[in-house]
């Protein structure tokens with residue numbers, strides 16, 4: 001008896017390894033959802049970089065400049081991140097392991113020399129997780145500096161933050177076992193809990209002492225809510241439980257979060273810093289590793 005499913009499976013289907021970077025580049029460019037989720041963000045990141053540079057052109061206080069540079073670095077990394085995705089350098093088709101909702105899925109190439117061909121797998125924009133390891137520390141540095149944190153807490157937040165992103169990258173790229181994908185995800189969430197501890201428990205106290213509680217409180221809640229959103233979105237998207245199984249829609253979710261978590265965040269931080277340079281550079285222990293206030297000489 002002819003098994004029609006396996007017969008269907010014989011219809012030419014490309015192996016992800018057979019794809020060139022050009023296939024990926026063209027696919028992203030020609031898939032409307034995927035393409036806009038990437039290219040629009042390159043434009044916004046570039047625009048915000050120019051805007052923030054212009055806004056801060058007269059800031060003379062070095063500590064305020066450090067906060068502003070840190071917030072601007074988020075946009076700068078973002079241009080690199082999205083360019084990596086757009087060029088096809090940091091994206092891949094992945095064949096999901098047994099038990100994953102998209103096991104056996106195929107994707108039709110949207111453009112380029114092999115337009116219309118089916119590729120086995122779903123597309124992963126893993127370059128996002130990689131570059132978050134470079135952009136999100138700047139968000140935390142800006143938050144820590146505003147809160148008047150000591151170096152130890154800033155270091156703790158940044159180290160675990162990098163851990164979130166690298167283990168998130170591992171979760172995305174693991175194809176050996178469905179369980180291992182979620183194991184990496186759980187490790188990543190544990191690291192997130194450490195960062196949340198610093199944001200929710202430690203820094204608010206420091207910010208009260210520094211007289212920056214109002215702005216700190218605003219931007220840390222924006223951060224906590226959105227970072228939680230990224231975490232949930234991964235679980236729902238095509239790389240997680242695939243409740244949202246379309247790669248373009250999943251990507252747009254992250255891009256929408258990015259617009260607020262990066263650019264609205266940076267705008268609030270920079271705008272406040274420009275107008276409060278006196279408060280920003282006031283604390284004598286800012287950046288210190290101990291609690292002691294240096295004695296007067």
Ligand code: RET
Nearest residue numbers: 135168185188189192227230231234261
């Ligand atoms: C992943 C999946 C694994 C579990 C967790 C995640 C959290 C990601 C976060 C991303 C924040 C990104 C930002 C980017 C702006 O440049 C990696 C999605 C916990 C918190 C703010």
